[in-house]
Amino acid sequence: MNKSAFHQLSYGVYVVSTWDQGRATGCTANSAMQITSEPATVAVSINHDNYTNQCIRSTGRFAVSILGENSDPGIIGAFGFKSGKDNDKFAQVEHVTKEHMPVVADACGYIVCEVIDSMETDTHTVFLGKVLDADVLKKDVPMTYSYYHNVIKGRSPKNAPTYIAE
Numbered sequence: 001m002n003k004s005a006f007h008q009l010s011y012g013v014y015v016v017s018t019w020d021q022g023r024a025t026g027c028t029a030n031s032a033m034q035i036t037s038e039p040a041t042v043a044v045s046i047n048h049d050n051y052t053n054q055c056i057r058s059t060g061r062f063a064v065s066i067l068g069e070n071s072d073p074g075i076i077g078a079f080g081f082k083s084g085k086d087n088d089k090f091a092q093v094e095h096v097t098k099e100h101m102p103v104v105a106d107a108c109g110y111i112v113c114e115v116i117d118s119m120e121t122d123t124h125t126v127f128l129g130k131v132l133d134a135d136v137l138k139k140d141v142p143m144t145y146s147y148y149h150n151v152i153k154g155r156s157p158k159n160a161p162t163y164i165a166e
Contacts, residue, residue: 012145013028014029015029015104016065018061019059024090024102026052026084026089027050027079029045029046032064040134041131042129043127043129044064044129046124049123053125056115062112062127066108067106071108078092078093090102103137107137108136108139109142113129113130114129116129
């Protein structure tokens with residue numbers, strides 16, 4: 001099987017965030033999608049090893065910050081290559097609170113959700129969320145995973161669903 005075929009799927013680049021006992025935390029993700037428009041429902045896929053997974057389980061809520069092509073690429077690294085258990089990822093990233101959830105201020109949009117269901121795979125949890133709030137923060141082209149790899153020259157962290165060992 002040629003796993004590079006999965007890079008042909010259309011993905012975005014997001015920061016999925018939540019709270020860790022009153023401290024904002026989150027991780028970079030590329031697997032977020034709208035499930036339905038009425039009622040508005042979104043799904044995200046988070047690796048079992050990501051501390052964010054455990055925090056979403058505890059809070060029952062998450063936010064999706066939709067990164068744009070003009071978002072600071074350092075945000076991706078800040079949220080993608082360190083654990084929120086040991087690092088305050090939001091310390092260096094400006095954020096705002098929307099519907100009581102942390103959202104990256106440099107995102108082009110956000111979606112705040114309450115977890116209504118989840119599904120386990122061998123490595124990831126797919127959280128299904130009822131949308132509580134969503135808005136556009138600035139005019140920008142949403143960053144695709146292809147743009148991240150081909151223009152920014154980014155790489156996938158080991159816990160990403162699209163990680164392929166080199």
